[in-house]
Amino acid sequence: MDVPADAAPFIPQVFTISDLSAEFDVTTRTLRFYEAKGLLEPKRRGQTRLYSRRDRARLKLVLQGKRVGFSLSDIKEMLDLYDLKDGQTTQLNVSLNRFRERISDLQRQKIDIEEAIADLTRTCEIIQGMLKE
Amino acid sequence: MDVPADAAPFIPQVFTISDLSAEFDVTTRTLRFYEAKGLLEPKRRGQTRLYSRRDRARLKLVLQGKRVGFSLSDIKEMLDLYDLKDGQTTQLNVSLNRFRERISDLQRQKIDIEEAIADLTRTCEIIQGMLKE
DNA sequence: TTTTACCTTGACGTTAACGTCAAGGTAAAC
DNA sequence: GTTTACCTTGACGTTAACGTCAAGGTAAAA
Structure with missing residues (x-):
């Protein structure tokens, strides 16, 4: 007290x-x-x-x-945004967009990787075919 | 003739x-x-x-x-292997293993990406929840 | 009191795959 | 003959995210 x-x-x-x-x-x-x-x-x-x-x-x-x-600079920007204690909603929306962009990037990368896997798998099959002779 | x-x-x-x-x-x-x-x-x-x-x-x-x-040095090694015209089978097996390792790497990466997407998606949902207030 | 451990700043090194000048050679077209 | 286009080598710059010394300060433990 x-x-x-x-x-x-x-x-x-x-x-x-x-x-x-x-x-x-x-x-x-x-x-x-x-x-x-x-x-x-x-x-x-x-x-x-x-x-x-x-x-x-x-x-x-x-x-x-x-x-x-x-990246570190991405992160810094976002951290700095949260330090401006006003306009909370705006900050959150900004970050929300960042995150969504990143998700898109990642989905793109995922597709690229899947394509690479498909390529390599096909190549492996061809080589295996050659080795069977 | x-x-x-x-x-x-x-x-x-x-x-x-x-x-x-x-x-x-x-x-x-x-x-x-x-x-x-x-x-x-x-x-x-x-x-x-x-x-x-x-x-x-x-x-x-x-x-x-x-x-x-x-990487370029990976590629160089493989190209050089094919230049040794003997032991074809050996060369092919070596490359086959390389390719399979790369496939494993890529699958690992794919999982990482999927996790990151899940993380970000969850975070987005939380933020959206906050914005609804 | 000396060792041991942890702390500091500062500066240069690392890696990959090129980009970007600089300074000059050649060669065909106008 | 000179402009235009393309070629050459060489050397330094770029980016990210730290790593790796160097040289020294402090402080607690033995």
């Missing part, structure tokens, strides 16, 4: 570079690289980086984005 | 760099690059490159190989 509203939380939840490195299985170099690219913005304690929960959440999003094939 | 067996053919079928460039829609830079990589070996008339039908056939194979996702 008497706890001041601005009392510092007792679970600050900050992370070192090696914490995140270990948790997400990326190198420290990668984390510094993401910072240089503006994807993360850890504070410093002296020289040492201190990552907040927000940084951690962002990192998670970066890695998710990479998994589905977005 | 009296034509000597070693008579030069009257249809030499040689090609200039721009012939091939136009026919296969690749730049001349690309053709020189492939030569530097040992994929093509055109003769020279003075300075100028003269591509034989064999070069043309090789180029065709290179482009086919690229289409199904082989």
